[in-house]
Each structure stands twice: as C-alpha cells, then as structure tokens.
Amino acid sequence: MSAEQTFVIVGAGLAGAKIAEELRARDYAGRIVLFGREEHLPYERPPLSKEYFAGSRMLPDFTVHNGDWYRDHRVDLRLGTEVAAIDRAARTVSLPDGSPVHYDKLALATGSSPRALPLPGVDADGVHVLRTVDDADSLLTAVRRDDGTTARLAIVGAGWIGLEIAASARGHSAHVTVVESGPVPLAGSLGPEMGAVFADLHRAHGVDLRLGASVREITAPDGRATGLALGDGSTVPADAVLVAVGAAPDVALAQRAGLEVDGGVLVDASLRTSDPDIVAVGDIAAAVNPALGERVRVEHWANALNQPAVAAATMLGVDAAYDRLPYFFTDQYDLGMEYVGFAPRDARVVTRGDVAARQFLAFWLDDGNRVRAGMNVNIWDAGDDIRALISSGSAVDPNRLADPTVPLGDVAR
Known part of the structure; x- marks a missing residue:
C-alpha cells in the first residue's frame, strides 16, 4: 500500500490507539492521523470506576502508550481536537475551524457518552x-x-x-x-x-x-x-x-455523514460501514458477529481491545472478521466476575455452585437449551469451558449443567 496514503482515526481512546498500533504492526507505511477530544493520551476506561477510583492504579498504569510511542511510530496524535464533519465524497474530515484533513481510509472510534x-x-x-x-x-x-x-x-x-x-x-x-x-x-x-x-x-x-x-x-x-x-x-x-443511567453511542458524526445507523453504526463482520472506505469499532459498532449469528452492539472493553486488529486489516484490504464472543468483567468488594456471550432477554438461568456464598457459575439458556452466555463468579478455571459450550451450539441437559460433579466438558455430550 502506498506510503503516500493517509489513514485517519477519529477517537483517541483504547480502540483508536490500538488501530494505529495494528496498522504499524501490519507494515502500513503511510500517514496516520489520530484525533481525540480529551487532552490526555489514549487510555483504558474500565479502571476509572475500579482500580483508579479505588486508588490502586494511576493513569500511567492504564495509558495505552506513552507520548514517545506515537512519535516513534509516526502517528500524528492531535489531542483536544474534535472532528466536526465527514465529507465522504471528498474523503475529508473537517475540524472545528473548518480546515479539512484528507483520508484514504477512515476509522470511527468515537465511543459513547453518559446518558x-x-x-x-x-x-x-x-x-x-x-x-x-x-x-x-x-x-x-x-x-x-x-x-x-x-x-x-x-x-x-x-x-x-x-x-x-x-x-x-x-x-x-x-x-x-x-x-x-x-x-x-x-x-x-x-x-x-x-x-x-x-x-x-x-x-x-x-x-x-x-x-x-x-x-x-x-x-x-x-x-x-x-x-x-x-x-x-x-x-x-x-x-x-x-448520575449513572447508562451510556449512549456517539453516532452523531456518522449520522451527519449519511452512514447507516440503527442504535449504532451498522457494520459487517469485517467492521466495514455502509461506506467501503470507513470502518467503525468499539461502543458505536453494531456488528454482525458470525459466532452469534446476529448483529450486536456491546459497550465492552474487550471490543475496544480486540476489534482494532480486524478494523486495521479491513482498512488495508485484507479479509478479516470479528467473531469473538462478547466479554466483560467486574470487581466489586470481594466479588470478581467474568461474563461471556450474549443472552436473549427471555433466557433461562441455570446455576452451578454456591450462589449464597457468591462462588458459582451461571448459564443463560435459550428455548432450545443451548447455552448463550455464561458467568463465572469467584471461580477462575471455567472460562474456556463456558466459551466451548456457547460456541458448540449444542443443546445441554440443564440438570447436568447444574450438577458440579459433571465436568463442564461433558455437559453437551
């Protein structure tokens, strides 16, 4: 790919920084411009309500890269700068002062805002x-x-x-x-x-x-x-x-540009939007997920971390698909939890272990007794088995699923 090309990334959070990192890792030699509204270097957000607020981690601990990294990898990082508009016909983004920046490929990683x-x-x-x-x-x-x-x-x-x-x-x-x-x-x-x-x-x-x-x-x-x-x-x-009543995806820029939006920016499994020169990742991406067989939009740290590899490949013209199961975690007091999958609203919950002691597994089953999502609470050796149950698409016996004497690997057999 020509070293004279320019790839623009709008949104300097974890996802935006990781797209820049992936482009360089894939030997893209062209120009990269990364715009961010905040004055801080790109950082991860989950610690804000967890370790940072608790005082056990400081901002440098969860900053994606230090300032030297962007210089050394020739990433034009423009902090405190919000992109005002996208002109898809001209392939430019406009800054608040009206000045345009040309792009050959554009990535949207604008995240979400508190409702x-x-x-x-x-x-x-x-x-x-x-x-x-x-x-x-x-x-x-x-x-x-x-x-x-x-x-x-x-x-x-x-x-x-x-x-x-x-x-x-x-x-x-x-x-x-x-x-x-x-x-x-x-x-x-x-x-x-x-x-x-x-x-x-x-x-x-x-x-x-x-x-x-x-x-x-x-x-x-x-x-x-x-x-x-x-x-x-x-x-x-x-x-x-x-006030913590949820978040709304920041899709206004995409909407004004005429991209297809329905609860999020609609993207295919390659994270390509309705414009073949534009990808979208993270909180705003309503993506077709081959592993789930449906379109989902989830505001999870794991998407911001892992989707950029697929987005970068797509920007470079390489076939790729994002098929990871949704994943999130929380730590509250002495409770640590991981959740994987995407459960329908009417799913049946089956538990295994001691719920009262907060040391258990929970599974969400659809009407065909297929595991659609699973959660491990203060149990740390079950993640791979939970993913395997979801990915198999096989019906399970709920009684065997709930029985801790039956290995999880045997439940679907």
Missing part, C-alpha cells in the same frame, strides 16, 4: 457523570476525605458504573445511597435472579440501596447539589450526586 437525565437540578455543582479521567478525579475529590469526616454520595442508577463506584466509594468510607427505578440492579444485563445477587452484595457492604424508586429532582437550593428528592416524598441527603 442525560432530564431532572431539575441536574446541572448543579456537585452533580457528576463518569466517562473520563477528569470526571473520575472530580468525583474522587468529592468522595475522598482526609479530615475525618464522612462524605455522602448519592448514585442514580444501579448499573455497572453505579455499582462499581458504590463499591469503590465504600472503600473510601463514604456513605453511599444508590437509587434504582428497577426491582433489582442490573436487570437489563443479568436478569432478576443474578441482579438480586448484586443487591445482596451491596447491602452486605453497607450501601443504602433504594429499589423501585424514582428521582423527582436533584435538590440544589443554592446552585449546589444537596441530595435527591424521590418520588415517594422521601429525600436522600448527599454531598455529591453521580
């Missing part, structure tokens, strides 16, 4: 979201006390970010209240049975978990948040409020 909550008081001082390291620093300043007092944190939403921050904030001795409109945490991700496991976990560690509750407003009589007013008339006093 807005249309509530009175949401714009008050002391109301936080969590997406960037600056967001994490601001929330940490509000939660971590060195003067012997106890900070009060109110969290709206019991999803992954809300619960991970709750666990880390308890580690800083903060009083934490989590308000969730659903009957259990994580119902949309794990269903009611497994959501109840996380409800019990947080209550056992002193979190005031309010389920089936609505927030009427964030109270801020003097322009600074003082807590929450709930729909039942009760109040939650707080020094800081975290």
Whole structure:
C-alpha cells in the first residue's frame, strides 16, 4: 500500500490507539492521523470506576502508550481536537475551524457518552457523570476525605458504573445511597435472579440501596447539589450526586455523514460501514458477529481491545472478521466476575455452585437449551469451558449443567 496514503482515526481512546498500533504492526507505511477530544493520551476506561477510583492504579498504569510511542511510530496524535464533519465524497474530515484533513481510509472510534437525565437540578455543582479521567478525579475529590469526616454520595442508577463506584466509594468510607427505578440492579444485563445477587452484595457492604424508586429532582437550593428528592416524598441527603443511567453511542458524526445507523453504526463482520472506505469499532459498532449469528452492539472493553486488529486489516484490504464472543468483567468488594456471550432477554438461568456464598457459575439458556452466555463468579478455571459450550451450539441437559460433579466438558455430550 502506498506510503503516500493517509489513514485517519477519529477517537483517541483504547480502540483508536490500538488501530494505529495494528496498522504499524501490519507494515502500513503511510500517514496516520489520530484525533481525540480529551487532552490526555489514549487510555483504558474500565479502571476509572475500579482500580483508579479505588486508588490502586494511576493513569500511567492504564495509558495505552506513552507520548514517545506515537512519535516513534509516526502517528500524528492531535489531542483536544474534535472532528466536526465527514465529507465522504471528498474523503475529508473537517475540524472545528473548518480546515479539512484528507483520508484514504477512515476509522470511527468515537465511543459513547453518559446518558442525560432530564431532572431539575441536574446541572448543579456537585452533580457528576463518569466517562473520563477528569470526571473520575472530580468525583474522587468529592468522595475522598482526609479530615475525618464522612462524605455522602448519592448514585442514580444501579448499573455497572453505579455499582462499581458504590463499591469503590465504600472503600473510601463514604456513605453511599444508590437509587434504582428497577426491582433489582442490573436487570437489563443479568436478569432478576443474578441482579438480586448484586443487591445482596451491596447491602452486605453497607450501601443504602433504594429499589423501585424514582428521582423527582436533584435538590440544589443554592446552585449546589444537596441530595435527591424521590418520588415517594422521601429525600436522600448527599454531598455529591453521580448520575449513572447508562451510556449512549456517539453516532452523531456518522449520522451527519449519511452512514447507516440503527442504535449504532451498522457494520459487517469485517467492521466495514455502509461506506467501503470507513470502518467503525468499539461502543458505536453494531456488528454482525458470525459466532452469534446476529448483529450486536456491546459497550465492552474487550471490543475496544480486540476489534482494532480486524478494523486495521479491513482498512488495508485484507479479509478479516470479528467473531469473538462478547466479554466483560467486574470487581466489586470481594466479588470478581467474568461474563461471556450474549443472552436473549427471555433466557433461562441455570446455576452451578454456591450462589449464597457468591462462588458459582451461571448459564443463560435459550428455548432450545443451548447455552448463550455464561458467568463465572469467584471461580477462575471455567472460562474456556463456558466459551466451548456457547460456541458448540449444542443443546445441554440443564440438570447436568447444574450438577458440579459433571465436568463442564461433558455437559453437551
């Protein structure tokens, strides 16, 4: 491929940095321009609500590459720069000042943004979201006390970010209240049975978990948040409020460019969009996954880490397909969990092990008794067997699946 070509990457997070890395690893000799909205070097995001917030890892520990790497690999890294538009006919991206940058191939890795909550008081001082390291620093300043007092944190939403921050904030001795409109945490991700496991976990560690509750407003009589007013008339006093009600894919740039978008940027298994010169990866990519036989969009760190190899190959004209099973993990208090697969909403849950002791496996079965997803909780030698069960597509006997005396490798036989 010509050394005079220019490949542009929009989005300088983990996925964007990894695309640049993969292009150079595949001996692409042309120009690479990487645009990022933040002023920080590209970094991984999961630690923000886990180890970084807990204080066990610092930003350099999860920064993808140091600044010298971009110079040494001839990557034109432009931080603090947001791409305003894409002109597909001219094959240019436009910067806020209107200046164009030509591309021969373009990768979109624009990620996602915290969902807005249309509530009175949401714009008050002391109301936080969590997406960037600056967001994490601001929330940490509000939660971590060195003067012997106890900070009060109110969290709206019991999803992954809300619960991970709750666990880390308890580690800083903060009083934490989590308000969730659903009957259990994580119902949309794990269903009611497994959501109840996380409800019990947080209550056992002193979190005031309010389920089936609505927030009427964030109270801020003097322009600074003082807590929450709930729909039942009760109040939650707080020094800081975290709004953690999910994330929305940043697809506006793709939409304005006329790419096909439906809940995410539509891409095929090679991560190619409706424009053959543009690929999309990470949170925004609604990709056809050959391993699942369906199109999925998942906001998982593993996609940002692994999809770039396929995207880079596609940009270089090499046949490739992204067929990894979706994967994510969480660490909360003494619970470590990994989840792999993609379960339908009506899936049946089968468990093996001691759920009460939070040391078990969980499997999501479709109506044909095929394992569609699996989760290992504080058990660390079952991942390969879980993947094999999902990939086999074979029906299993639910009773044998639940029986810990039957090796997982024998369940589908």
